[in-house]
Structure formats: C-alpha cells, structure tokens
Amino acid sequence: MKHLLKLLDLTEGEIIDILNLADQLKYEKKHNIAHRHLEGKSLGMIFQKSSTRTRVSFETGMYQLGGQALFLSNRDLQIGRGEPVEDTAKVLSRYLDGIMIRTFEQKEVEDLAKYGSIPIINGLTDFAHPCQVLADLMTIREYKGEFDNLKLTFIGDGNNMANSLIVGCLKVGMRVAIACPKTHMPSAEVLEFAKAYKDKLFVTDDVKEACKDADVLYTDVWASMGQEGEAEERKKAFAGFQINKEALSVAKKEAMVLHCLPAHRGEEITADVMDEHPEIFDEAENRLHAQKAVLVKLMAN
Ligand code: CP
Ligand code: NVA
Numbered sequence: 001m002k003h004l005l006k007l008l009d010l011t012e013g014e015i016i017d018i019l020n021l022a023d024q025l026k027y028e029k030k031h032n033i034a035h036r037h038l039e040g041k042s043l044g045m046i047f048q049k050s051s052t053r054t055r056v057s058f059e060t061g062m063y064q065l066g067g068q069a070l071f072l073s074n075r076d077l078q079i080g081r082g083e084p085v086e087d088t089a090k091v092l093s094r095y096l097d098g099i100m101i102r103t104f105e106q107k108e109v110e111d112l113a114k115y116g117s118i119p120i121i122n123g124l125t126d127f128a129h130p131c132q133v134l135a136d137l138m139t140i141r142e143y144k145g146e147f148d149n150l151k152l153t154f155i156g157d158g159n160n161m162a163n164s165l166i167v168g169c170l171k172v173g174m175r176v177a178i179a180c181p182k183t184h185m186p187s188a189e190v191l192e193f194a195k196a197y198k199d200k201l202f203v204t205d206d207v208k209e210a211c212k213d214a215d216v217l218y219t220d221v222w223a224s225m226g227q228e229g230e231a232e233e234r235k236k237a238f239a240g241f242q243i244n245k246e247a248l249s250v251a252k253k254e255a256m257v258l259h260c261l262p263a264h265r266g267e268e269i270t271a272d273v274m275d276e277h278p279e280i281f282d283e284a285e286n287r288l289h290a291q292k293a294v295l296v297k298l299m300a301n
Contacts, residue, residue: 003113003120004294006106006128007167008193015137015171022138022286022293029064029289036066037300041097043067045123048074048103049225053261054123054131057288058100058295065292067097067299074103089116098299104226119298121291126226127187129160132260133168134294135286140174140216142286143256143279153177153214153251155207156241156268157234158186161220161260166190170197177202179210181237207240207247214251218258219243219268235267244270258283 001014028035043062045055055071062069074080079088085108092099093116101109101120106127113120122130137147144150152169154162158180166186169176176194178186182205185191194201204210211217222238223231243257257269257277261284265271274280 001297004130004298005109005113005120005122007130007133007164007171008128008189010130010171012171012173015134015168018134018290018293018297019138019141021296022134022290023142025292025296026286026289035064035296037296038062038065038067038097041065041067041299042095043069043295043299044072044092044096044099045069046072046074046077046079046099046101046103047123048080048101049124051102051123053284053287054100054102057291058123061288061292061295065295067295070096085111086115088112089114093117098295121294121298124160124225126224127160128164129260130164130168131287131291131294132161133164134290135283136165136218136258136260137168137172138286138290139258139279139283140256142282144215147172147174149173149175150215151175151177151213152216152218153179153210154218154220155179155210155243155247156219156238157222157224158184159220159224161218162186163190165218166194166201170194170200175200175202177204177210177214179204179207179241181205181241183237207242208250211247211250214255216256216258217243217247217251220260221262221264222267238268242268242270243273245273248273 059069089112098119100123102123106125109122163186166176222234256279259280
C-alpha cells in the first residue's frame with residue numbers, strides 16, 4: 001500500500017492490518033508506551049474545507065509518532081491561486097514525507113499521488129472519506145468483537161460517507177443497508193463494486209425496512225461541505241431520514257449508533273439518541289488511532 005486514496009484500492013488484508021496496528025497504538029498510548037515511528041518526518045495537511053477532527057487528530061497523531069504536521073490552508077497555498085496540482089505535488093514531494101489532503105474532487109487527490117513521489121492520504125473528498133471509515137470499523141470491532149455478517153444501516157444522503165461505508169464494510173465481511181431518497185443514491189462506481197457482493201448490499205428509501213435487525217445504525221449530515229446552498233431543499237428531500245427512537249426500535253436491541261460528526265441534532269439524528277450513544281465519541285477518538293496506523297504503514301522506514 002503506497003497511498004490511502006480510497007478504500008476501493010485496499011484489500012481486506014490491508015484494512016485488517018491497519019485496524020490491528022491501530023488497536024496496538026491505542027493500547028500503547030493508554031499505557032504511556034512511546035511509539036516514535038516517524039521521528040524526523042513531516043506530514044503536510046492541505047485543507048480546502050473545514051475540519052475539527054481530521055485536522056486535530058492528524059496533527060497530534062504526527063506529534064505522538066515523533067514527527068510534525070504542517071497545516072496548509074488552501075487560502076495560503078499557491079494551489080488556491082491556480083498553481084497546478086502537478087507542480088504542487090512535485091514541489092511538496094521534495095520537502096515532505098507525506099501529504100494529507102481534504103478537498104472537493106477525488107481526481108485532485110489521485111493527481112497528487114500520480115505526480116508526487118510521497119504517500120498521499122485522502123482526508124475527505126466529495127467521493128470518499130476512508131480515514132473516517134477505518135475509525136468506524138475499528139470502533140465496530142471494539143464493541144462487537146468481529147465483523148462477520150454484522151449489519152450496518154446507513155440512513156441519509158448517498159454521499160462520501162455512504163460510499164466509503166459500503167466499500168469498507170463489504171470488504172471486511174459485513175452486510176450494508178442504505179436508506180436514502182431515490183434522488184440521492186450512492187455513487188454508481190460504488191454500486192458497481194458492490195455487485196460482486198450480491199445481496200450483502202441492500203438499498204431502499206424505506207428507513208424502517210433498512211433498520212430491521214441492524215447491528216449498527218449510522219448517519220451523516222443532510223448537506224455536506226460545499227452543499228450549503230442546497231440546505232433548504234435538502235431538508236425537504238431528507239425529512240424522515242433520521243436516526244430516532246423509532247428507527248432504533250426495529251434494530252437489534254444492543255445496536256450501536258455511529259455518526260462521523262459534526263451532527264445536526266433534530267435533522268439526521270435526534271438529540272436523545274445522540275445522548276444515549278456515547279460510542280459516537282469513541283468513534284471520534286478512534287480517528288486518532290486509526291490514522292496513526294495509516295501514517296506508520298505509509299511513512300515509517
Ligand atoms: N468526521 C470528520 O471528518 O470531522 P471533521 O470534518 O471535523 O474533520
Ligand atoms: N458528508 C460530510 C462528512 C463530514 C465529515 C461532508 O462531506 O461534509
């Protein structure tokens with residue numbers, strides 16, 4: 001594995017290796033065992049969109065691994081003024097040991113990898129959010145002990161989260177149900193990928209049907225970053241696509257609730273469900289451990 005551009009590129013074995021290392025790094029952190037695998041290394045972090053979790057977890061993660069992280073806002077980089085990705089990739093490869101990028105188009109991330117000569121990590125695009133799903137899988141395994149045949153139900157927009165959850169969960173042996181309006185389906189590329197998994201993916205616009213016997217309920221915002229202008233029309237399109245008591249009532253009794261955050265209480269999830277499912281914050285913590293594992297896999301000597 002040379003980059004983390006999207007989970008479609010990873011084998012099941014590579015995903016499990018990352019999760020195992022993430023568990024180990026989490027254990028070591030808890031027991032104050034130093035793990036300075038990236039001493040002297042620098043990670044550039046290019047942000048063309050806002051972030052709380054991704055920025056802080058990558059930055060502290062690099063520090064804990066003995067390296068450093070540079071926050072590179074789009075506003076300050078020449079890339080924001082039109083310098084080609086190709087040139088940016090070639091130049092940054094001369095200074096840095098890896099780049100994490102959060103942007104709009106998946107192609108920009110793929111191009112950085114194509115033209116640069118250092119590992120590239122996708123910190124979210126409109127198409128995918130692989131780092132988040134690695135943390136999600138880590139959290140599911142922590143709570144459930146295994147993946148085999150567990151059912152994850154995603155409710156809401158067929159967006160970057162839905163895309164990455166479908167790929168990640170199917171690859172590790174889980175089943176996935178997506179409840180989304182017919183107008184907001186996951187990407188065609190991901191649905192094509194899922195065909196090989198036959199009935200392990202179920203897509204419907206019936207929330208209750210999708211939630212039946214689920215082991216994990218997952219949701220995400222109705223309007224993603226970059227879609228703020230569509231917020232009002234999206235509120236109409238997604239009305240009812242919510243994790244609430246009713247959705248939980250048909251899931252398994254011990255079902256987990258996950259959310260990549262930030263959450264909009266009263267829209268995609270009710271406040272009471274948020275309050276009763278603190279595993280959402282274990283999930284947020286696991287961003288740190290899962291990404292440290294990715295950094296070590298990609299950047300350690
Ligand atoms: N879940 C997630 O990626 O959060 P941020 O947007 O805060 O980084
Ligand atoms: N779908 C959301 C995820 C945020 C972590 C977005 O792209 O804004």
